[in-house]
Amino acid sequence: MINYIVSVAIIGSVAAIFCLGVNVSWGWVGQLDLAFYAYVALGAYFVSVLELAPAVKQQNLNSSYILGLNWPFIPAVLGATALGAAGAFIVGAIALRRLRGDYIAIITASTALALAAVLSQDSSLFGGYIGLYGLPQPFNTSLHLGPRPYSYFYLGMCLVCLALVYVILEALYRSPFGRSLRAIREDDVAAAAFGRKLYWLRLRAYALGGGVGAFGGALLANYLGAWNPSSWNLIEVTLLLSAVVVGGRANSRGVIIGAVLVLSVIPEVTRLVPIVGGNADIGPAIGNILAGLLIVAVLRFRPSGLLRERRTVHTGPAVSEGITPQHRPGGAQEGVGV
Amino acid sequence: MCSAAPQSDDILVVSGLVKHFGGIHAVDGCDFRIPVGSLVGLIGPNGAGKSTVLELVSGSYKPDRGTIVFAGEEIQGLEPNEVFDRGIARCFQIAREWPQLTVLENLLIASPVGGRDTISFGLFRRRRARALEREQRERALEILEKYRLYVVRNEFAFTLSGGQKRLLEFARIAMARPRLALLDEPMAGVNPVLQAEIERGIGELMAAGATVLLIEHNLGFVERLCHQVIIMAQGKVLAAGLMKDLRDNELVQEAYLGSVPGVS
Numbered sequence: 001m002i003n004y005i006v007s008v009a010i011i012g013s014v015a016a017i018f019c020l021g022v023n024v025s026w027g028w029v030g031q032l033d034l035a036f037y038a039y040v041a042l043g044a045y046f047v048s049v050l051e052l053a054p055a056v057k058q059q060n061l062n063s064s065y066i067l068g069l070n071w072p073f074i075p076a077v078l079g080a081t082a083l084g085a086a087g088a089f090i091v092g093a094i095a096l097r098r099l100r101g102d103y104i105a106i107i108t109a110s111t112a113l114a115l116a117a118v119l120s121q122d123s124s125l126f127g128g129y130i131g132l133y134g135l136p137q138p139f140n141t142s143l144h145l146g147p148r149p150y151s152y153f154y155l156g157m158c159l160v161c162l163a164l165v166y167v168i169l170e171a172l173y174r175s176p177f178g179r180s181l182r183a184i185r186e187d188d189v190a191a192a193a194f195g196r197k198l199y200w201l202r203l204r205a206y207a208l209g210g211g212v213g214a215f216g217g218a219l220l221a222n223y224l225g226a227w228n229p230s231s232w233n234l235i236e237v238t239l240l241l242s243a244v245v246v247g248g249r250a251n252s253r254g255v256i257i258g259a260v261l262v263l264s265v266i267p268e269v270t271r272l273v274p275i276v277g278g279n280a281d282i283g284p285a286i287g288n289i290l291a292g293l294l295i296v297a298v299l300r301f302r303p304s305g306l307l308r309e310r311r312t313v314h315t316g317p318a319v320s321e322g323i324t325p326q327h328r329p330g331g332a333q334e335g336v337g338v
Numbered sequence: 339m340c341s342a343a344p345q346s347d348d349i350l351v352v353s354g355l356v357k358h359f360g361g362i363h364a365v366d367g368c369d370f371r372i373p374v375g376s377l378v379g380l381i382g383p384n385g386a387g388k389s390t391v392l393e394l395v396s397g398s399y400k401p402d403r404g405t406i407v408f409a410g411e412e413i414q415g416l417e418p419n420e421v422f423d424r425g426i427a428r429c430f431q432i433a434r435e436w437p438q439l440t441v442l443e444n445l446l447i448a449s450p451v452g453g454r455d456t457i458s459f460g461l462f463r464r465r466r467a468r469a470l471e472r473e474q475r476e477r478a479l480e481i482l483e484k485y486r487l488y489v490v491r492n493e494f495a496f497t498l499s500g501g502q503k504r505l506l507e508f509a510r511i512a513m514a515r516p517r518l519a520l521l522d523e524p525m526a527g528v529n530p531v532l533q534a535e536i537e538r539g540i541g542e543l544m545a546a547g548a549t550v551l552l553i554e555h556n557l558g559f560v561e562r563l564c565h566q567v568i569i570m571a572q573g574k575v576l577a578a579g580l581m582k583d584l585r586d587n588e589l590v591q592e593a594y595l596g597s598v599p600g601v602s
Contacts, residue, residue, distance in 0.1 A: 142376055168461065175467060176446070180438070186436035193396060193430075194448045194514060195422035196455070294547030295585045311440050313492045314475065 006151045012264035013158040014220045017165050017242070019259040020252060021212030022240045024169065027250035027309075029205045030185035034237055035108035036040055038115045039084045041232040043214025044221035045119070047080035048132040051222075057303075064233050073138035077218045084214020085207045092206035096199060099203060113233050120229035131228020138222050138328050143178055158219055165212060166252055172208075173252070174312060181205050182250070239263060243292060246298050248305025266290050347376040349518055350395070351550045355404035355414075357390055357573075358388045364390040366573030368404070371520070377540065377550045379560040379581070382570035388553045389431060391570070392520050395551075397421035408518065423450075425517035429510070431526060431553075433503035437496030441487055441506060444495050445478035446471075448510035478513055483539070485509045485535065501532045508539040512546070519543050521552045525559060539565065557581070 018040060025033045054068035071079065095107040101203050120129050138157070140150055172178050180201050183191040221227040239262060247258020270287035298305060350372040357365040366389040372378050380388050391575050393399040395406055397418040406414040413421055427448075436444050437533045459467050482488045485505045490498060498506060504524065524536050540550060540563065554560050560567055561581040569590050576589045584590050 145483060171464075172457060172460045176455040176471070177457055177460040179443055179447060180455040182439055182443075183436045186438050187434050189398065189418075190430070190436065191447070192418040193398070193422060193428055195419045195450065196447070197417075197419050201455065208457065277423040309438060311494065312443060313440075314442050314479070329500065 006155050008264055008268050010158050010223055011154050012260050013162045014216050015254045015263040016162055016259040017216035019240050019243045019255045020074040020165055020169055020214055021209045023244050023255045025206050025208035029202055033103040034110050035112040037232050037236045038112040039088050039210035039213040039215035041085045043080045043084040043217030045126040046083045047076050047136055047218035047221050048227050050076035050079050051135055064124055065132055066125055069076045080218040081211050081215040085211030088210020089207040092203045096202045103302050129229055133226035135225045137220055170252055231319040242295050246294055248307040250309040254305050254307030262291050347374045351407040353405045354594055356402045357394055357399060368575055369570045370575050370578055371565045372551055374549055375562055380553045381563035381567055386570040387573040388570050389522055396520055405592050422432050427514035428520035429507040431522040433507050435495035435503050435506050438494055440492050441495055442478055442491040444506055446474055446507055446512045448513040449474045460481050467584055478506040481509050504528055516548050517566035519548045519550045568579055568584045572593040
């Protein structure tokens, strides 16, 4: 049972990283990115080919892969993250130059479908349908942990990575960069009129989100030990978007809560539904229904999500004597409040 | 305020400006000059092309023909952010605040960028970023106090009243420290108390060194404040000069009274 809970927690924390990545382009900038899971897949594929030894042509096995550099875990993950972000940058450079709104969604969805078709059919890039397998367990050549302690270790590592992503994204959200992105989301005409470079800001945000997705993908591939086309699907991104809607767009804490609820709690709880009439799909089907009902309920009763976007609150004193004392709050800190 | 006589140098020179939308000739060969340090009123009936001229100068629209020279540099065809970087800021006819940003954040967005809104600046130069942020925040708070918006500095901008949103537009322009401010009907739908605030705001903009090009239908206001007026109808400049001289001009009266063909 404990192994199962740890496994669910690992998947949940990686899913939370994915949702934080989706939140950058969708929550901060307001652009719908349906190619997000393709960057997750790129991260997973690239970390695999960076960590694995060079491909050996085997009899009766018509697959191979590029690179095979035998890199250790940390450089491989950083490399995969950078390559995933680069992939997002290239797609974004095309999709974001002239297109807006629904058209960006169409282009990104097409990109994800095209990439899935190419990577599953071309066996020379990432092993085609067979995919990549046999990834080493990160750090375990020196730690020599058994399966259960190692799963605890991996969970701890995923939680540290989630915390790291959260801290970095929160710093960026509050920085002038994040503020400019939110201004673009609210009114891009006014943002441009006040000097914001719409294209470059949107593109940087898109690549950042893609990089976060690739980072999560690299962690997931290392946990699974293998990655192939059945590991990712265009539909996955709709689940991530649902989790962001439930948790609260542009609120990182809300997004993590949404990810845990929609991507971990509901699917796992509905596994416990007994099989009725020999139909093993009843649990997942009820899970999908519950997720759908949760989204409808959130949109109906709390459209901003469980945790709405926070205001950056200035609590410092007035800079002159121009206001009345009752309007002058105490303290001299700037913080974030709800 | 505005008592200083216009100087001889022109900060903005518009020549042969043309903008058509399909068969509509919104701006049809428009020429005018704005002296540096002056307050110029751009007036004319609805549909005269005044707002389109402002959109063209600010880079939101690209002209079909003609040149716009700002401080000696041709700027037609530049993107709005590039126009802003050269020192031109605008307010919109209908207030366009960033609704889900606080009032204070609305001002911080309007401060000149200077390469601060990048990922690297947000992550790796945090000490410098914090110092700059503090400096900008203090300036923004000063401006908010002047415009009586300090009290609502932490409120989302969508919660402001119509008049407060109009003041916020002004505060944003003050924050931008422009060399040329383009104001599109700043008095529209504003009560007399707020009108006085806005009048004071225009004076402060000019005292800070800005030249102002103002679209306005309130002719008394224009006559009282503006050094010069430019009168447009049917996409062309009909006349330019002092309002008191132009008030009796037949073309002007026809344009405002609606007897110019095609002008309602």
